[in-house]
Amino acid sequence: MNRRDFLKGLVGTSYVVLSGSSVLAPLNALAASGADASDGWLTTGSHMGAFKMKRKNGVISEVKPFDTDMYPTDMINGIKGLVYNPSRVRYPMVRLDFLLKGHQSDTTQRGDFRFVRVTWDKALGLFKDSLDLIQTKYGPSGLHAGQTGWRATGQLHSSTSHMQRAVGMHGNFVKKIGDYSTGAGQTILPYILGSTEVYAQGTSWSLILEHSKTIILWSNDPYKNLQVGWNAETHESYAYLAQLKEKVAKGEIRVISIDPVVTKTQQYLGCEQLYINPQTDVALMLGIAHEMVDKNLHDNAFIEGYSLGFDQFLPYIKGETDGVEKTPEWAAEITGVSAEIIRDLAKVMTKDRTQMLMGWCIQRQQHGEQPYWMAAVLATMIGQIGLPGGGISYGHHYSSIGVPSSGAAAPGAFPRNLDDGQKPIFDSTDFKGASNTIPVARWIDSILEPGKTIDSNGSKVTYPDIKMMVFSGNNPWNHHQDRNRMKKAFHKLECIVSIDMNWTATCRFSDIVLPACTTFERNDIDIYGAYANRGLLAMQKMVEPLFESLSDFEIFTRFAALLGKEKEYTRGMTEHDWLVKLYNDCKAANAGKFEMPEFEEFWKAGYVYFGEGEPWVRHAAFRDDPEINPLGTPSGLIEIFSRKIAHYEYDDCPGHPTWMEKAERSHGGPGSDKHPIWLQSCHPDKRLHSQMCESEEYRETYTVQGREPVYLNPEDAKKRGIKSGDVVRVFNDRGQLLAGAVVSDKFPKGVIRIQEGAWYGPVGKDGSKEGGAEIGAICSYGDPNTLTLDIGTSKLAQACSAYTCLVDYEKYQGKVPAVSSFSGPVEIAL
Numbered sequence: 001m002n003r004r005d006f007l008k009g010l011v012g013t014s015y016v017v018l019s020g021s022s023v024l025a026p027l028n029a030l031a032a033s034g035a036d037a038s039d040g041w042l043t044t045g046s047h048m049g050a051f052k053m054k055r056k057n058g059v060i061s062e063v064k065p066f067d068t069d070m071y072p073t074d075m076i077n078g079i080k081g082l083v084y085n086p087s088r089v090r091y092p093m094v095r096l097d098f099l100l101k102g103h104q105s106d107t108t109q110r111g112d113f114r115f116v117r118v119t120w121d122k123a124l125g126l127f128k129d130s131l132d133l134i135q136t137k138y139g140p141s142g143l144h145a146g147q148t149g150w151r152a153t154g155q156l157h158s159s160t161s162h163m164q165r166a167v168g169m170h171g172n173f174v175k176k177i178g179d180y181s182t183g184a185g186q187t188i189l190p191y192i193l194g195s196t197e198v199y200a201q202g203t204s205w206s207l208i209l210e211h212s213k214t215i216i217l218w219s220n221d222p223y224k225n226l227q228v229g230w231n232a233e234t235h236e237s238y239a240y241l242a243q244l245k246e247k248v249a250k251g252e253i254r255v256i257s258i259d260p261v262v263t264k265t266q267q268y269l270g271c272e273q274l275y276i277n278p279q280t281d282v283a284l285m286l287g288i289a290h291e292m293v294d295k296n297l298h299d300n301a302f303i304e305g306y307s308l309g310f311d312q313f314l315p316y317i318k319g320e321t322d323g324v325e326k327t328p329e330w331a332a333e334i335t336g337v338s339a340e341i342i343r344d345l346a347k348v349m350t351k352d353r354t355q356m357l358m359g360w361c362i363q364r365q366q367h368g369e370q371p372y373w374m375a376a377v378l379a380t381m382i383g384q385i386g387l388p389g390g391g392i393s394y395g396h397h398y399s400s401i402g403v404p405s406s407g408a409a410a411p412g413a414f415p416r417n418l419d420d421g422q423k424p425i426f427d428s429t430d431f432k433g434a435s436n437t438i439p440v441a442r443w444i445d446s447i448l449e450p451g452k453t454i455d456s457n458g459s460k461v462t463y464p465d466i467k468m469m470v471f472s473g474n475n476p477w478n479h480h481q482d483r484n485r486m487k488k489a490f491h492k493l494e495c496i497v498s499i500d501m502n503w504t505a506t507c508r509f510s511d512i513v514l515p516a517c518t519t520f521e522r523n524d525i526d527i528y529g530a531y532a533n534r535g536l537l538a539m540q541k542m543v544e545p546l547f548e549s550l551s552d553f554e555i556f557t558r559f560a561a562l563l564g565k566e567k568e569y570t571r572g573m574t575e576h577d578w579l580v581k582l583y584n585d586c587k588a589a590n591a592g593k594f595e596m597p598e599f600e601e602f603w604k605a606g607y608v609y610f611g612e613g614e615p616w617v618r619h620a621a622f623r624d625d626p627e628i629n630p631l632g633t634p635s636g637l638i639e640i641f642s643r644k645i646a647h648y649e650y651d652d653c654p655g656h657p658t659w660m661e662k663a664e665r666s667h668g669g670p671g672s673d674k675h676p677i678w679l680q681s682c683h684p685d686k687r688l689h690s691q692m693c694e695s696e697e698y699r700e701t702y703t704v705q706g707r708e709p710v711y712l713n714p715e716d717a718k719k720r721g722i723k724s725g726d727v728v729r730v731f732n733d734r735g736q737l738l739a740g741a742v743v744s745d746k747f748p749k750g751v752i753r754i755q756e757g758a759w760y761g762p763v764g765k766d767g768s769k770e771g772g773a774e775i776g777a778i779c780s781y782g783d784p785n786t787l788t789l790d791i792g793t794s795k796l797a798q799a800c801s802a803y804t805c806l807v808d809y810e811k812y813q814g815k816v817p818a819v820s821s822f823s824g825p826v827e828i829a830l
């Protein structure tokens, strides 16, 4: 029987839904079956830091912070639940209708969560068949395997690299440029300051503490956001924040948090908070600039010596170009900050040494390029760029930026791309006139409108006709905006493959789901301290992979074997060989500078320590001599006016920073008459995006009636008859969700927060999981991206605009459906 006949034979076959018990089998009992002689304390790392973990009877029994971590995150209490939780993908599974009909399946069923268990061989075979079909029928423009995200740390098991190398050995595919984090910032700042800035090492905290008199936290909550890092966090930044708190208390440093919301950092530091209407920061900055010019507070010498284009910008401030003078009164009207405070800010920021610390949230909104550009202009007008404790930083809330780097060479990683000389089986690079790279947040647009040409950072992008997607190490049904629009796009895809540890919403909307093991079920090496690069951590396997899960290395080694390319893939090395090689290469690179023991000794000790680095000032060399050390901008100077950008003639990103109204804005802005509330979907305090939402007991420490909290302003809530503990329906024309009310005076009128990363759990009108496939289905748990707007920031960056989003809410009246996010699929036996 050939495959087609086999599949045909299945159509009409009756099937049974397996009862819940098989899906929710007691996990600890299963885990305990792997009892191991080598019990004891082991070392490992993760985005949340380094830990010691105790293995008892083959099960993780205790987790405690690493010896050197003085400020461990509370999330450590959720770590065990990452391994033992009911959302784990236990074995390879295929969506029912895809198993029956392959690429002819009814794609509107996608998301109904009906899956059939298959063997690894079967699943990998179907995966390869689909890739064959796509490459044969459509070529590389039919396949997108380029999305990335917060896959577990570790230089060997980088899941995205494994997937892209293996799939790349089969054929070429569409990739992405930029990321959701800083898409607008990293695109605009190279024009203005000559580098992305967002991912650059910043002025050392010790120098900021020594020299700054004023620190502006602009849209910035470092106390919350430094809990996690791109590599295992040392959490050393918290030692500096503790010193800052002391200096604030003594009146030695004035810290002003400019934010619509009272942040965790503001509460910790006990510093000043300046409320601002959401999405209006550019207007505030323009008002401040106007006052600086008006009172001649700006540093003319610095502007002349180090920047270009101030004279082209000045007429805009003065209203000569558009008839609107950007006075403090004008800004007050838009921002809700009084003209008096704006005048005072101009004085304060120019009086003493002022360090501006920008968060990333304000560039994840429409025209997100503008606040970053205008902040650079303000810093230029202040004239302290390149001085210790002065100027501007775009990263001190992220991954140990500001903690001096040790200067040691970091270890390499398992290769993402093919080795020199290797060729894919399907070697075509014919993208049929479409682009092979698209802006990261525009992939849904591309699926919906193939062939459309858009502007993007000075060039044109033509959307490829994507028919298949492969996801590993990222969770697009968390990270992307507008779920109902995503459903429409997914109806157009023929095949979706996901590799994950958990039944994320992305797996739910996939056709083939492959179980990866967690980072605690394999060996790896991590960089300890991200930007600080304090040393190397041994990530020692705690327990054997649960159920039928495999490491990403193993999954794609098996996949490569199917392609007849196993040796090419692994270079003939085992996982252990790779670990030793990565370590030894790093040892060789550091020879004579940093002593590293032999691999075995390192592995036994659990870590190598490189020591501390030297304090450092960002942009100091440029300040010292801008001719010898020019910035990477076209002129080598700070570009207040960019000829290059002006030349693009974009209506939504002109040649100098500009205040532009948003598509949706609260507090009297567009759309607020219909949906008056601004939804901010900030990064979660007790999760890493969607990761750790699956950690059951820990989740229960913050949920309300089992649902994600929605933080509400007391007056707004009262008006709607809502109190803490109620179930609330939040809605707009794009979607609806249920969440649990937490009424808090930290949130101003017209503002609510639902943290991103809340697992999408759609249910039908009857409350069923299967009904979650429907467009318009309500989210039973509270994923804010059910509601967010899916547009590019501008023609320049085309980045994510999740924070341009208006909603309304009410007390939920109907029968409250069960949360459908965490219990795995509806398992079907054929």
Ligand SMILES: Nc1nc2c(c(=O)[nH]1)N[C@H]1C(S)=C(S)[C@@H](COP(=O)(O)OP(=O)(O)OC[C@H]3O[C@@H](n4cnc5c(=O)[nH]c(N)nc54)[C@H](O)[C@@H]3O)O[C@H]1N2
Pocket (backbone or CB within 6 Å): 148, 149, 150, 151, 152, 157, 159, 180, 181, 182, 364, 472, 473, 474, 475, 476, 478, 479, 480, 499, 500, 501, 502, 504, 516, 517, 518, 519, 552, 681, 682, 683, 688, 689, 690, 691, 756, 757, 784, 785, 788, 802
């Ligand atoms: N509304 C709104 N949306 C946002 C944001 C926002 O602020 N508001 N923020 C945006 C930002 S800045 C970001 S960075 C993104 C984050 O978006 P993502 O990075 O996509 O989010 P994560 O939830 O971290 O997804 C990582 C996935 O990888 C899986 N994973 C982890 N380790 C491994 C592994 O070893 N192997 C495999 N195969 N899988 C693994 C995890 O289980 C998880 O499902 O979200 C973006 N979306």
Ligand SMILES: Nc1nc2c(c(=O)[nH]1)N[C@H]1C(S)=C(S)[C@@H](COP(=O)(O)OP(=O)(O)OC[C@H]3O[C@@H](n4cnc5c(=O)[nH]c(N)nc54)[C@H](O)[C@@H]3O)O[C@H]1N2
Pocket (backbone or CB within 6 Å): 180, 181, 182, 218, 219, 220, 221, 224, 225, 226, 227, 228, 258, 259, 260, 261, 263, 276, 277, 278, 279, 280, 281, 359, 360, 361, 362, 397, 398, 680, 681, 682, 683, 684, 685, 686, 687, 688, 689, 803
């Ligand atoms: N605990 C934890 N930490 C994390 C992450 C996580 O998932 N969990 N994710 C990491 C990642 S990938 C990223 S990209 C970073 C994200 O870093 P950011 O994007 O900087 O973080 P957020 O906490 O989302 O937003 C910071 C602040 O911006 C404010 N804000 C929002 N809109 C506006 C506005 O219009 N004007 C002003 N003035 N303020 C505004 C919010 O109220 C919030 O207090 O965090 C990193 N750190």
Ligand SMILES: [Mo]
Pocket (backbone or CB within 6 Å): 180, 181, 182
């Ligand atoms: Mo991010």
